[in-house]
Amino acid sequence: MGFLSPPPVRTLPLTGEEPKVVVPNGNGNGNGFVSAGRKVAPSSLAIDRMAVEDLSIAYGSKVAVDSVSLPIRQGEVLALIGPSGCGKTTLLRSLNRLTELTKTASLKGRITLDGDDIAGFEPTSLRRRVTMVFQQPNPFPMSVFDNVAFVLREQASRRPRKRDLKGQVESALRRAGLWEEVKGDLAHPALRLSGGQQQRLCIARALAANPEVLLLDEPCSALDPQSTKVIEDLIVQLREEVAVVIVTHNLQQAHRIADYVAFMYLGELVEYGPAEQLFGAPRQERTREYISGAFG
Amino acid sequence: MAVAQTPTARRSARDSSSSWRWTDRLGLAFAWFLGLLFLVVTVGIVIYLMVQGIRFVKPEYFVTSPSAGFSESETGGFLDPLIGTLQVTAMAMAIAFPVGLGVGVWLSEYGRPTWLARLTESTVEMLAGTPSIVFALFGVLLFQSPVLAAFSQKNEGIVFGRSFFAAAAMLSLIALPLVVANVREGLQAIPGHVREASYAVGKTKWATTRRVLLPAARPSVVTGAMLGVGRVVGDTAVIILLLGATLRINPAEGFLGEARGTGSTLTSFVFQNAPTGEANQPEKAYAAAFVLLSLVLVLNVVMDFVVRRGRRLTWGS
Ligand SMILES: Nc1ncnc2c1ncn2[C@@H]1O[C@H](COP(=O)(O)OP(=O)(O)OP(=O)(O)O)[C@@H](O)[C@H]1O
Ligand SMILES: [Mg+2]
Numbered sequence: 001m002g003f004l005s006p007p008p009v010r011t012l013p014l015t016g017e018e019p020k021v022v023v024p025n026g027n028g029n030g031n032g033f034v035s036a037g038r039k040v041a042p043s044s045l046a047i048d049r050m051a052v053e054d055l056s057i058a059y060g061s062k063v064a065v066d067s068v069s070l071p072i073r074q075g076e077v078l079a080l081i082g083p084s085g086c087g088k089t090t091l092l093r094s095l096n097r098l099t100e101l102t103k104t105a106s107l108k109g110r111i112t113l114d115g116d117d118i119a120g121f122e123p124t125s126l127r128r129r130v131t132m133v134f135q136q137p138n139p140f141p142m143s144v145f146d147n148v149a150f151v152l153r154e155q156a157s158r159r160p161r162k163r164d165l166k167g168q169v170e171s172a173l174r175r176a177g178l179w180e181e182v183k184g185d186l187a188h189p190a191l192r193l194s195g196g197q198q199q200r201l202c203i204a205r206a207l208a209a210n211p212e213v214l215l216l217d218e219p220c221s222a223l224d225p226q227s228t229k230v231i232e233d234l235i236v237q238l239r240e241e242v243a244v245v246i247v248t249h250n251l252q253q254a255h256r257i258a259d260y261v262a263f264m265y266l267g268e269l270v271e272y273g274p275a276e277q278l279f280g281a282p283r284q285e286r287t288r289e290y291i292s293g294a295f296g
Numbered sequence: 297m298a299v300a301q302t303p304t305a306r307r308s309a310r311d312s313s314s315s316w317r318w319t320d321r322l323g324l325a326f327a328w329f330l331g332l333l334f335l336v337v338t339v340g341i342v343i344y345l346m347v348q349g350i351r352f353v354k355p356e357y358f359v360t361s362p363s364a365g366f367s368e369s370e371t372g373g374f375l376d377p378l379i380g381t382l383q384v385t386a387m388a389m390a391i392a393f394p395v396g397l398g399v400g401v402w403l404s405e406y407g408r409p410t411w412l413a414r415l416t417e418s419t420v421e422m423l424a425g426t427p428s429i430v431f432a433l434f435g436v437l438l439f440q441s442p443v444l445a446a447f448s449q450k451n452e453g454i455v456f457g458r459s460f461f462a463a464a465a466m467l468s469l470i471a472l473p474l475v476v477a478n479v480r481e482g483l484q485a486i487p488g489h490v491r492e493a494s495y496a497v498g499k500t501k502w503a504t505t506r507r508v509l510l511p512a513a514r515p516s517v518v519t520g521a522m523l524g525v526g527r528v529v530g531d532t533a534v535i536i537l538l539l540g541a542t543l544r545i546n547p548a549e550g551f552l553g554e555a556r557g558t559g560s561t562l563t564s565f566v567f568q569n570a571p572t573g574e575a576n577q578p579e580k581a582y583a584a585a586f587v588l589l590s591l592v593l594v595l596n597v598v599m600d601f602v603v604r605r606g607r608r609l610t611w612g613s
Contacts, residue, residue, distance in 0.1 A: 124500055127497060134496075138493045138611050140490075141514075156506040
């Protein structure tokens with residue numbers, strides 16, 4: 001795997017010189033960092049799903065996100081990176097209007113989903129189209145089956161019955177790569193699964209709603225390398241069906257799975273571009289400092 | 297500067313901790329002593345009452361009603377008080393549990409407008425601090441009023457204001473704060489991201505509370521209910537003032553006669569039969585006290601079990 005090769009930014013020259021990237025750029029022969037780190041070739045088609053237009057979010061008077069504009073595309077994984085407190089989570093949460101749950105938060109600008117302003121949506125229906133997975137695995141206190149079925153059912157009801165949902169539950173668990181491990185005992189309490197399994201269950205739950213956009217906020221930060229790898233593979237597979245936005249502190253991870261990367265700093269979007277370009281030849285000084293500091 | 301200061305600071309911290317050590321030890325020893333003393337006293341009381349009680353408990357007490365008589369062999373058992381305890385507790389909890397659950401959920405999950413939440417909170421706290429004899433007295437005034445006459449037995453037009461219903465209504469006020477506090481605590485212990493995870497898949501607040509939060513808070517909810525039951529089962533003041541002095545269950549006529557009738561409970565039975573009571577049959581008092589104590593102990597064990605089972609399954613914060 002790509003863990004073995006040195007990160008390319010180490011080979012970057014100091015300020016003033018031309019950036020010198022030793023490893024082959026783009027779809028190379030597979031032994032440099034850039035290509036070795038990539039899980040798969042870039043996706044063939046990308047469809048614009050969401051657009052963030054000049055978005056600013058403040059908590060009281062404290063600006064957390066400052067005029068950010070970004071496209072979010074299906075067929076691509078978008079990674080949000082940046083130092084702690086730079087507004088990644090805030091930006092992510094605004095995409096399915098979870099920011100509204102914070103009373104002090106105020107929002108300016110526009111976010112659209114398939115061309116429609118999300119402010120006009122019913123929050124519950126928006127959140128079924130744009131689902132989210134959190135940093136801490138947080139399965140609901142019920143069985144593995146019910147965790148997924150809960151999403152499929154009408155609000156608080158217990159109907160429809162198990163039999164009718166079995167197919168959908170299975171397909172969500174399969175897409176999250178958990179089916180083989182839990183198929184023997186779907187009645188198992190979800191909170192008794194391992195951390196990695198719990199997180200995949202949360203992904204299954206988020207996928208059960210058949211969303212168009214999947215938001216992931218540091219989904220692997222509480223997990224071991226093995227579970228992390230499983231989830232990373234999963235994310236790359238998922239990008240064909242849903243637009244994926246992932247917040248991560250792990251730049252190696254961003255490099256491994258993201259097609260596009262957005263680097264944020266103090267609420268501003270400093271740089272947005274294809275992963276290879278952003279990591280290989282960052283255009284902004286601050287991006288370079290950040291990725292070299294964090295890599296080195 | 298900072299670098300130079302660090303070692304000194306550390307050393308002085310260690311110095312002070314070593315000079316504190318003997319006082320620490322003394323404190324620790326004192327804490328141990330108090331803890332053990334407390335344990336010995338509690339266990340002593342429980343064992344004494346159990347031993348005293350079990351000597352006098354006879355199986356027939358559980359199946360015979362109390363009756364008037366001159367010797368202990370003639371006065372029957374405590375079937376009616378036992379049923380009375382179960383009945384009044386069930387009725388009190390039938391009021392306190394849903395109301396307490398509702399108030400607890402509202403305080404924790406909604407709590408708007410804020411002034412109303414504050415007011416509710418203080419009211420519940422005040423209820424928790426009120427002696428039960430005050431509830432009892434208040435209940436007497438309340439249920440003697442002609443408006444609430446329908447809830448208790450009447451005798452030739454005179455409203456006594458005594459009934460299972462009246463007692464249960466006042467007892468529910470004793471249980472209520474315990475239910476509210478525990479439900480609330482249980483809900484607030486659930487990390488915010490769990491709620492958000494449910495909203496983030498399109499669930500409403502109500503669906504989230506109903507299907508995610510309340511099941512997660514179940515150990516606390518059960519604890520609250522059990523603590524409430526414990527208080528209600530053991531209360532005497534409200535029973536004596538509001539349930540009446542009839543040892544036998546004495547249903548009223550008409551609709552829901554049982555609930556509007558009078559009777560007794562194990563606590564009022566013990567009160568009556570204690571050496572200082574009217575009936576003065578200490579052996580029966582001990583026997584009834586034994587049953588009462590056993591009920592409460594069983595309740596505690598069940599509660600412990602439920603809580604232990606539930607606590608193992610939680611999230612990180
Ligand atoms: N609920 C809140 N109320 C007030 N301020 C908040 C709230 N949440 C976040 N902030 C502030 O907004 C800024 C951005 O926070 P955010 O959580 O989006 O950062 P982040 O990039 O996700 O950081 P991290 O990498 O540590 O998760 C921070 O300065 C933070 O203090
Ligand atoms: Mg964050």
